[in-house]
Structures are given as C-alpha cells and as structure tokens.
Amino acid sequence: MMLNALYAYAQREGLLEDPDVELLAVDALIVVGSDGRFLSLTPTTDERGRGLKRAVPRIPKRTVAIQPGFFVDNARYVLGWGGDAAKAKKNPERAEAFQAVVHAVAKETNDPGAQAVAAFLSKLEKQLPKVVEQREEWTGEERLAFRWSGDEEGTLVHERPALREAWARRRGAEGVGDRAARRMRCLVTGEIGPVARLHPSIKNVPGAQSSGAALVSFNEEAFCSQGLTQGENAPVSRAAAEGYATALNHMLSRDGDRRYRQGVSLGEGAVVVFWTREPDPVVDTLLNVLDFPQPAQAVHFAESPLRGLEPGKFDATRFYAMTLGGNAARVVVRDWFELAIRDLKHNVLGYFDELKLEGRRERPLSVWDAVRAVEPPGARGIPPDLGTKLIGAALGGRPFPRELLAAALRRLRVPDKDDGASFLLHTRCALIKATLRRPPHGIKPMEVSVSLNPDSPEVPYQLGRLFAVLERLQWIALEGVNTSIKDRYFGAAMANPGVVFPRLLQLSNHHLAKLLGRSKGSARWVEKLIAEVMGRLPPRGWSTTLKLEEQGQFAIGYYHQRQDFFTRRDED
Numbered sequence: 001m002m003l004n005a006l007y008a009y010a011q012r013e014g015l016l017e018d019p020d021v022e023l024l025a026v027d028a029l030i031v032v033g034s035d036g037r038f039l040s041l042t043p044t045t046d047e048r049g050r051g052l053k054r055a056v057p058r059i060p061k062r063t064v065a066i067q068p069g070f071f072v073d074n075a076r077y078v079l080g081w082g083g084d085a086a087k088a089k090k091n092p093e094r095a096e097a098f099q100a101v102v103h104a105v106a107k108e109t110n111d112p113g114a115q116a117v118a119a120f121l122s123k124l125e126k127q128l129p130k131v132v133e134q135r136e137e138w139t140g141e142e143r144l145a146f147r148w149s150g151d152e153e154g155t156l157v158h159e160r161p162a163l164r165e166a167w168a169r170r171r172g173a174e175g176v177g178d179r180a181a182r183r184m185r186c187l188v189t190g191e192i193g194p195v196a197r198l199h200p201s202i203k204n205v206p207g208a209q210s211s212g213a214a215l216v217s218f219n220e221e222a223f224c225s226q227g228l229t230q231g232e233n234a235p236v237s238r239a240a241a242e243g244y245a246t247a248l249n250h251m252l253s254r255d256g257d258r259r260y261r262q263g264v265s266l267g268e269g270a271v272v273v274f275w276t277r278e279p280d281p282v283v284d285t286l287l288n289v290l291d292f293p294q295p296a297q298a299v300h301f302a303e304s305p306l307r308g309l310e311p312g313k314f315d316a317t318r319f320y321a322m323t324l325g326g327n328a329a330r331v332v333v334r335d336w337f338e339l340a341i342r343d344l345k346h347n348v349l350g351y352f353d354e355l356k357l358e359g360r361r362e363r364p365l366s367v368w369d370a371v372r373a374v375e376p377p378g379a380r381g382i383p384p385d386l387g388t389k390l391i392g393a394a395l396g397g398r399p400f401p402r403e404l405l406a407a408a409l410r411r412l413r414v415p416d417k418d419d420g421a422s423f424l425l426h427t428r429c430a431l432i433k434a435t436l437r438r439p440p441h442g443i444k445p446m447e448v449s450v451s452l453n454p455d456s457p458e459v460p461y462q463l464g465r466l467f468a469v470l471e472r473l474q475w476i477a478l479e480g481v482n483t484s485i486k487d488r489y490f491g492a493a494m495a496n497p498g499v500v501f502p503r504l505l506q507l508s509n510h511h512l513a514k515l516l517g518r519s520k521g522s523a524r525w526v527e528k529l530i531a532e533v534m535g536r537l538p539p540r541g542w543s544t545t546l547k548l549e550e551q552g553q554f555a556i557g558y559y560h561q562r563q564d565f566f567t568r569r570d571e572d
Contacts, residue, residue, distance in 0.1 A: 003216075005275075007247070008277070012279075013250070015243075019239055020168050021057055022055070022246065024072075026051050026072070027045060027143050028135070029041070029044060029145055029146070030145070031146075034148070035116075035119060036122060037127075040134070041135065051143065054156065061198045068097040070170070071101075071105075071114075071158040072143065074142060075142045077097070077098040079131060079132075080092055081128065081131075082138040082139055082142070083140030099121045105166050106118035113146075113150070116148045145158060182194065182195060184235035189239075189240055199231060199236070202214070202248050205326040205331050206268055207269050207326030207327060208329070215331045247275075251263055251275065262283065266367065266390070267371045270387045271325075274319065274320060274395075275320055276318065277317050280341060286348070289366065290394065316342065318341075322336055323387075347396060352365070354434035356430075357426060357450055358452075370390060373408070374404065377411075404435055405436070408435075412428055426559070436556070451560060451563070456557070460550040460551070462537055464555060465558065468557075468559075470485060470507075470508050471485055473511045473526045490558075494546065494554045498544035
C-alpha cells in the first residue's frame with residue numbers, strides 16, 4: 001500500500017512524465033567544440049554552492065561494479081579524476097567505461113554533439129590539465145554534463161533528440177534483456193512484466209549514507225527464498241520502483257530554507273513525510289504547524305495554529321504519512337499512517353489540546369519544539385523511536401510515549417541558564433501534561449488542568465506547588481540569589497519529597513525571618529500561602545519517593561503555581 005500510494009503521488013505530480021530521466025544537480029558544464037577541443041568549464045552552482053538541477057539520464061545504481069552514466073556522471077567517470085587514493089584507484093577503468101558508452105552512441109547516431117564529446121574524450125589525456133586547472137578543488141563527486149558549442153545556449157548534449165532516443169532504446173533493451181525470464185506480477189501495479197532487480201536509492205534520509213539507501217533490497221542470501229535473487233523476492237516493476245523512489249526523493253529534497261520539501265524532522269534520526277491522494281492545503285498547513293524552520297513563520301502560525309484545518313470538501317480524501325530513518329545502506333520505515341483527512345484534523349486538534357498549558361500566550365507547541373526541548377544536554381538528538389511515537393500521537397491520535405515523560409522529567413532536573421529557560425520549562429511541562437492525560441495502554445489517565453487548580457486532591461501536585469512557594473519566598477527574602485533552591489533541590493524534591501522537604505521547610509523559617517524584618521505584608525502573604533498548601537497535604541508526612549507519573553504531577557503543580565505568581569504580578 002505504501003509503494004502504491006507513493007507511485008500514485010509521483011504520477012499525480014507529473015514526476016514521471018519522462019521515466020528515462022531524473023532531476024539531479026549538475027555542478028559544471030564542459031563546453032567542447034566540434035573538433036573536440038576543450039573550450040571552458042562552466043560552473044552552475046549558486047551562491048550556496050548548490051548545483052543547478054537538470055533532467056539527466058538516470059544514473060545507474062552502483063555497488064562495487066563499474067557502471068557509467070549516459071553522457072552525465074561524476075568527475076571520476078567523466079574525467080577519471082578526483083577522490084582520495086583509495087577511491088581514485090579505479091578511475092582509469094571508470095573513465096574507460098564512460099568513454100566506451102560515448103563512442104558507441106556517437107557511432108550509432110552520427111550526432112554532431114555526441115561526436116564532439118567523443119572527440120574530446122579521445123584526447124582527454126592531453127586536455128585534462130586545462131580542465132582541472134579551471135577548478136580549485138576536486139573531490140571526484142562533481143557531477144558534469146557536456147555542452148556542444150554548435151548548440152543554442154542552454155541545450156546540453158544529452159538533451160539532443162538523437163541522444164534521447166538512443167538512451168530510451170538502451171533503457172528499453174535493459175528492460176527486456178536477460179531478466180525477461182523473470183517476468184512476474186508487479187506488487188504495485190498488478191501487471192505482469194520484468195521486475196526491477198535493484199531499486200533506486202532514497203537520499204536525504206537521516207542516519208542513512210549520503211549517497212542514498214534502499215527501501216527495498218535483498219543483498220544477502222539469507223533474505224532470499226525460492227531461488228529468487230535481489231528484487232525478485234518482492235517483485236516490483238522498474239517503472240513502479242522508479243516512481244516510488246522519485247516521489248520519496250522529491251518529498252525529501254531541500255526546498256528553500258526548509259530542510260525537507262514535504263517532511264518534518266524528528267531530531268537527528270528520523271523524518272516524517274506526508275501527502276494526500278488528492279491535492280489538499282492540509283499538507284502545507286501541517287508542514288508549517290508541526291515544523292518551524294523560521295522564527296517569523298513560527299509566530300505567524302502560532303497566532304493562528306490550525307489555519308486551513310476547517311471543514312473542507314476533501315475531508316474524505318486519504319492522507320498518508322511515513323516516518324523514515326536510516327541504517328547505513330537501508331531505509332527503515334518506522335511508522336506508516338493512512339487515514340481520512342477528517343480524522344487527521346480531529347487527531348491534530350486533540351494533540352494541541354492535550355499540550356495546551358497556561359503561558360506563552362496560548363501558543364501551540366510544534367513537534368520540532370517538543371523534540372528539541374527534551375534532547376539530552378551534550379548529546380546529539382533524541383532516539384528516533386521517541387520522535388516517531390510523538391508524531392504518532394499528533395497524526396494518529398495515539399498515546400503519548402512514556403519515554404517522553406521520562407525524558408522531560410530528566411531535562412527538568414538539569415538547570416537551564418540560557419534565555420530560553422522559561423520557554424523550555426513550559427514546553428517540558430506541556431509534554432508531561434499530555435503524557436499524563438493520554439498515557440500508553442495499561443496506565444490510568446490523569447486529570448490535569450490547563451492552569452492552577454488549588455483544590456487538587458493529588459499530593460504530588462500540592463508538593464510541586466509548595467516547592468514553587470518556597471522558591472518564591474527565597475527570592476523575595478534574599479532579593480535574588482545566584483543559586484536558588486530550584487537549582488540545588490528541584491530534582492531531589494521531585495523524586496524524594498519525604499527526604500528533601502524537611503530541609504526546605506527549615507530553610508524557609510530563616511527566609512521568613514529575614515523577610516519579616518523588611519516587609520511584614522509580604523511575609524504574611526507567603527506564610528498564609530504556605531499554610532494553605534500545607535493544609536492540603538496529609539498530616540503524617542509524605543512519601544519518601546514518587547513514581548514517574550507522580551513526579552509529573554509534581555512538575556505540573558510547580559509550573560502552575562509559578563505561572564500563577566507571574567499572572568498576579570502582571571495583573572498588579
């Protein structure tokens with residue numbers, strides 16, 4: 001179903017109008033004269049160093065075998081140049097294979113552009129120094145194409161009609177070659193025909209190798225059965241394989257300042273891409289609500305978070321989403337969603353509702369913000385599984401993962417000294433609230449309010465409130481401190497209140513005495529508030545330790561009481 005939906009998307013978006021070519025960045029053009037004379041090396045990269053994208057003949061998928069492209073390839077194949085000592089070892093063989101293709105096509109077509117390239121390659125050894133000196137540094141990965149001086153400006157040699165026909169013939173011959181014996185029913189289209197032995201690579205998947213990774217592959221004998229090899233074990237026609245790969249590469253490609261054209265990053269290890277059966281603005285809305293690549297956009301959508309999610313004529317349209325990660329040469333599908341847009345809207349609204357917490361001007365919390373807020377300090381990203389489950393809660397209406405509760409509490413124990421500490425506190429507490437209200441299966445949901453609930457019967461919640469009051473007392477009594485009781489005791493008080501609070505209450509007597517000497521009104525106000533909270537606690541002391549969910553209630557109580565102080569100050 002996944003491949004079928006991707007193939008349908010590629011057809012709908014016109015990505016397969018010419019199945020023999022693909023859109024790739026070309027770094028430079030080699031301009032040659034009719035006699036094969038080298039004229040210039042014209043770079044096509046923009047100010048960011050990214051090459052101009054052109055439709056080029058599909059580059060063959062390579063493993064260890066040498067397989068040249070058709071009049072377009074990297075510098076190691078076109079010039080036999082570039083790469084470190086290990087990679088450059090086979091450069092002569094690569095260049096020879098590339099030249100063999102060019103010479104054969106030039107002889108077959110008698111095309112003047114192809115003959116010019118063939119003439120250039122025939123005297124490559126003599127002209128190579130002139131080409132190489134045109135560029136300061138060569139890695140061997142620079143993708144090069146040819147332009148013949150006799151063509152109009154902008155036309156490349158591989159785009160000439162004779163060469164396009166020659167390439168189509170070669171591709172067709174590949175499709176009915178020795179693999180014709182393995183004509184099978186395609187799992188995507190249902191049609192019988194030759195199957196793709198190797199599927200095209202998917203690029204820009206986090207965790208996968210930069211050259212691309214396979215979504216479907218059988219490169220070990222242990223993965224195969226019934227005497228079938230490679231792609232025959234999951235028969236997919238070449239057209240369908242190229243279709244789904246083209247669709248994924250299109251969605252995963254960079255688009256302006258956005259990291260993914262149609263996807264949201266879930267930290268360093270996963271990405272979710274989504275699309276609909278019919279064009280619908282819900283995709284653009286989700287991209288901007290779940291992922292905030294620019295602060296200006298964040299504010300814009302924060303003020304109107306669900307713009308575009310009102311009832312629409314496409315509510316019955318199917319919505320698809322895939323969460324992908326990488327494992328070296330393989331693409332891992334971590335999750336798959338298929339649901340109607342009507343259900344998607346319901347789930348997304350529920351997601352933001354669960355995260356709603358007083359403060360931050362009621363701004364919604366994006367997946368990107370949530371992921372960044374619970375990243376371990378000094379570590380690189382959160383586990384891909386955590387981001388996958390979080391997006392499952394947003395798109396699929398599933399429970400929030402318990403690992404998210406643990407990660408948020410763990411980060412609350414580490415003091416934040418930067419300017420974003422208030423925002424991070426809000427974000428982490430919002431995640432805790434959501435996890436308590438929509439826990440995994442087997443754990444009883446808890447009632448957690450959006451703002452302060454002084455009458456809550458939950459002891460951990462009242463302990464959190466008490467901690468916030470004691471922190472406030474210390475602040476106004478000492479008129480600011482470098483290291484507050486939150487910095488020193490918050491984590492311990494949250495996990496072991498029966499051990500820590502006797503010490504904190506003893507400290508509060510000292511702070512109250514100091515405040516009395518300066519402001520009796522403030523001292524009485526704090527004293528009254530402490531008595532009010534203490535009155536809601538059991539008289540025989542508190543638990544020595546709190547469970548994970550109880551620690552979450554403690555954190556929410558602390559946040560609510562702290563936020564209430566700020567609200568009162570603003571009102572005053």
